Amino acid sequence: MIEIKNIQKSFEGKTVLSDISATFEKGRTNMIIGASGTGKSVLLKTIVGLFSPDDGEVLYDQRDFHRSDRKEQKKIRSEIGMLFQGSALFDSLTVAENVRFPLNVHSDMSESEKDDRVNFYLKRVGLENAAHKMPSEISGGMQKRVGIARAIVMNSQYLFCDEPNSGLDPQTAWMIDQLIHEITQEYNLTTVIVSHDMNSVMEIGEYIMFMYKGLKVWEGDKTNILDAEPQALKDFLFANKLVRTFKGMK
Numbered sequence: 518m519i520e521i522k523n524i525q526k527s528f529e530g531k532t533v534l535s536d537i538s539a540t541f542e543k544g545r546t547n548m549i550i551g552a553s554g555t556g557k558s559v560l561l562k563t564i565v566g567l568f569s570p571d572d573g574e575v576l577y578d579q580r581d582f583h584r585s586d587r588k589e590q591k592k593i594r595s596e597i598g599m600l601f602q603g604s605a606l607f608d609s610l611t612v613a614e615n616v617r618f619p620l621n622v623h624s625d626m627s628e629s630e631k632d633d634r635v636n637f638y639l640k641r642v643g644l645e646n647a648a649h650k651m652p653s654e655i656s657g658g659m660q661k662r663v664g665i666a667r668a669i670v671m672n673s674q675y676l677f678c679d680e681p682n683s684g685l686d687p688q689t690a691w692m693i694d695q696l697i698h699e700i701t702q703e704y705n706l707t708t709v710i711v712s713h714d715m716n717s718v719m720e721i722g723e724y725i726m727f728m729y730k731g732l733k734v735w736e737g738d739k740t741n742i743l744d745a746e747p748q749a750l751k752d753f754l755f756a757n758k759l760v761r762t763f764k765g766m767k
């Protein structure tokens with residue numbers, strides 16, 4: 518579980534995050550949504566420790582990240598997996614070498630233990646037959662799968678995904694959403710996804726936090742988001758054709 522409490526962040530006097538609190542439970546797909554420029558990325562970077570908050574706390578299973586010493590921060594970081602927009606694979610490494618990369622850098626496992634771990638996660642994401650391919654030889658959806666395997670290969674406890682569906686066709690996007698949802702439940706991960714994609718929100722949004730101008734203005738889940746009251750959220754939702762169709766509007 519990750520708890521964020523009263524997070525504040527400003528850049529050069531401009532407030533970007535105002536008093537944001539939320540609880541991201543284990544085994545759930547937690548989503549942060551909102552229009553461009555509302556502070557989603559800054560919040561994500563603050564949670565993973567790339568930015569320090571001006572005020573507030575980020576607790577990883579009761580461990581206060583920003584007030585921990587370097588050793589504890591390193592430990593927490595080793596439990597975090599990140600799936601980046603565009604997958605961010607190393608072009609010159611094979612699929613298997615990409616997945617192995619975090620183990621080479623952060624673990625003292627033997628080579629055969631690494632082989633077993635890489636094979637296990639490649640199989641889990643359905644890429645056991647693509648181990649020796651280069652990223653340029655596989656599809657965008659497969660590249661995302663490699664990114665997912667790499668993000669969890671350290672047996673991560675926390676998984677952060679930044680726009681995991683960007684650039685994918687709807688069917689592949691759906692499969693990637695399902696995969697993220699399944700592994701979240703299977704490995705009891707605390708998963709936090711930043712997304713604009715209403716299809717994803719309606720499919721896997723078990724906790725949804727809506728941000729507007731640096732504020733959290735609503736929280737709920739996919740079952741009650743269409744009845745949400747805040748006008749900013751209504752505007753965000755009804756800009757989407759899928760949602761208008763759900764609600765019987767043109």
Ligand SMILES: Nc1ncnc2c1ncn2[C@@H]1O[C@H](COP(=O)(O)OP(=O)(O)OP(=O)(O)O)[C@@H](O)[C@H]1O
Binds near residue numbers: 528551556557559
């Ligand atoms: N390093 C920085 N220095 C100064 N201002 C920043 C910095 N990073 C972000 N900002 C500002 O913070 C605000 C929120 O940006 P952020 O990238 O978090 O929005 P976002 O909701 O993630 O948008 P998008 O969906 O387009 O990625 C913006 O006004 C942005 O200009």
